[in-house]
Amino acid sequence: MNLDFLKELGLKAQNEGTSTGLEASDSGTYIDSYSPVDGALIGSVSVTTRQEYDEVVAKAQNAFEQWRQIPAPRRGEIVRQYGDELRKYKDPLGRLVSYEMGKSLQEGWGEVQEMIDICDFAVGLSRQLYGLSMHSERPAHRMYEQWHPLGIVGVISAFNFPVAVWSWNAMIAMVCGDVCIWKPSEKVPLCAVACQNIFQKVLRDNNVPEGVSCIVAGDYKVGEFMTLDERIPLVSATGSVRMGRIVGATVAGRLGRSILELGGNNAIIVTPSADLDIVLTGAVFGAVGTAGQRCTTTRRLIVHESIFEEVKAKLAKAYQQLRIGNPLDPANHVGPLIDTGAVATYLEAIGKIKAEGGNFLVEGGRLEGPEYATGCYVRPCIAEVTPDIPMVQHETFAPILYIMPYRTIEEAIAIQNGVPQGLSSAIMTNNLREAERFLSVEGSDCGIANVNIGTSGAEIGGAFGGEKQTGGGRESGSDSWKAYMRRQTNTINYSTQLPLAQGIKFEL
Numbered sequence: 001m002n003l004d005f006l007k008e009l010g011l012k013a014q015n016e017g018t019s020t021g022l023e024a025s026d027s028g029t030y031i032d033s034y035s036p037v038d039g040a041l042i043g044s045v046s047v048t049t050r051q052e053y054d055e056v057v058a059k060a061q062n063a064f065e066q067w068r069q070i071p072a073p074r075r076g077e078i079v080r081q082y083g084d085e086l087r088k089y090k091d092p093l094g095r096l097v098s099y100e101m102g103k104s105l106q107e108g109w110g111e112v113q114e115m116i117d118i119c120d121f122a123v124g125l126s127r128q129l130y131g132l133s134m135h136s137e138r139p140a141h142r143m144y145e146q147w148h149p150l151g152i153v154g155v156i157s158a159f160n161f162p163v164a165v166w167s168w169n170a171m172i173a174m175v176c177g178d179v180c181i182w183k184p185s186e187k188v189p190l191c192a193v194a195c196q197n198i199f200q201k202v203l204r205d206n207n208v209p210e211g212v213s214c215i216v217a218g219d220y221k222v223g224e225f226m227t228l229d230e231r232i233p234l235v236s237a238t239g240s241v242r243m244g245r246i247v248g249a250t251v252a253g254r255l256g257r258s259i260l261e262l263g264g265n266n267a268i269i270v271t272p273s274a275d276l277d278i279v280l281t282g283a284v285f286g287a288v289g290t291a292g293q294r295c296t297t298t299r300r301l302i303v304h305e306s307i308f309e310e311v312k313a314k315l316a317k318a319y320q321q322l323r324i325g326n327p328l329d330p331a332n333h334v335g336p337l338i339d340t341g342a343v344a345t346y347l348e349a350i351g352k353i354k355a356e357g358g359n360f361l362v363e364g365g366r367l368e369g370p371e372y373a374t375g376c377y378v379r380p381c382i383a384e385v386t387p388d389i390p391m392v393q394h395e396t397f398a399p400i401l402y403i404m405p406y407r408t409i410e411e412a413i414a415i416q417n418g419v420p421q422g423l424s425s426a427i428m429t430n431n432l433r434e435a436e437r438f439l440s441v442e443g444s445d446c447g448i449a450n451v452n453i454g455t456s457g458a459e460i461g462g463a464f465g466g467e468k469q470t471g472g473g474r475e476s477g478s479d480s481w482k483a484y485m486r487r488q489t490n491t492i493n494y495s496t497q498l499p500l501a502q503g504i505k506f507e508l
Helices: 004-008 050-067 072-088 090-101 105-125 164-175 189-205 220-227 241-253 276-292 308-320 340-355 409-417 432-439 480-484
Strands: 030-034 041-046 133-135 141-149 152-156 179-183 213-215 234-238 257-261 266-270 298-304 359-362 381-384 400-406 424-428 448-451 485-493
Touching: 004 090, 030 189, 041 189, 050 152, 050 179, 050 213, 050 220, 072 090, 072 105, 072 164, 072 189, 090 105, 090 189, 105 164, 152 164, 152 220, 164 179, 164 189, 164 480, 179 220, 189 213, 220 234, 220 241, 234 241, 241 257, 266 276, 266 409, 276 298, 276 308, 276 400, 276 424, 298 308, 298 409, 308 359, 308 381, 308 400, 340 359, 340 381, 340 400, 400 409, 409 432, 424 432, 432 448, 480 485
Parallel strands: 152 179, 152 234, 179 213, 234 257, 266 298, 266 424, 298 400, 381 400, 424 448
Antiparallel strands: 030 041, 133 141, 141 485, 359 381
């Protein structure tokens, strides 16, 4: 396989007898990154020791002292330059995302485009960090609010979006005046190194301290350094609900802040008036994109009983057309799961679904053959179930789609909301009343609610996040920037008197 894209990103192919480590870091212990595509060892990254971690934090603290003094529009200009560099490296970085993580090449390129988009968003935001002014009840007084940077923002990202989610946090945090320390997933460390290589050049060209953007590498133990560290006022973590409970409790225990983006158990409601061509595209991509390893993956299809059999037949036919294989081949729709551990979880879930009475409309299983030699390729499957079986309540990070019927829109919304997670949701309908009902206070309880588009794929202009066990955090667009700053209320007395609020009298 041609791995020239590694060299373009400042990485070196393992088959040349070299390894890739973090700049100025060599602990002697390494994370080996194997591609789920072909099983090859791509490279190795040095695991951050406690001493190295403390050095990184000290470097970030010093960088913050300088970075926060740079005017926000100037910080935005530096982020803009990073966006331009990402445009140059979109192809090789997208290929690395695809090769190291396993998602399709189209999705790899799309993830880098998300990074570019959030850089553009952050540039505009750098001139719009608005506070409020308000009238004081006291004469000759002025009141207003302003926003100041927090300091160091810790970002813990998951394997399924190895570059985009970091940028959602980091680009906004940086224009706000914060600096960032990033702990990428140990399953995809080279993507982080590549992003850092590109960004460090921009920082050097602008005479900005390298501590503005740092990486620490390792497993959950390195993440614990960050969550326990009172020098890091905000930790943004993406991952499982189990991980989020630990991070949230740990950070809250030291009265720090956290942004948690956790699991999703996302549903599409399909009504009798739905355009079934749109339904098929939205449901199939939502269910099999990234091999079912998105937090916004469509996991449940709730279909009106009058069209249930028709939708089942169309879905089964569409699944037969899926091409599964090397994700760097643009002809393929579905690549591998991240590793054999994920495959084991997928197979275990299928067994439980069958034991609980689920009937497989499209059978799943591990794929065999020379082209699937890594053991990470599986067949997307569809199970006809009732909404009360226990497995429907759980998120399985794999391409398993549940399909179930409903009778009334009220019942459909109740099924949609009847799971612990609350990230993304959708309704397919041409009935205005059904659409508005779904979006109303009586409708979807998720952070994202769509009409006539699927659950998967979000634009960076809107705040991204969910409710319930999804964590309640918001990243990316809208006013999510406020999470990365501290609010300060200021009152200025320009009179010669000192009147007290609420008319209190205090005389000496």
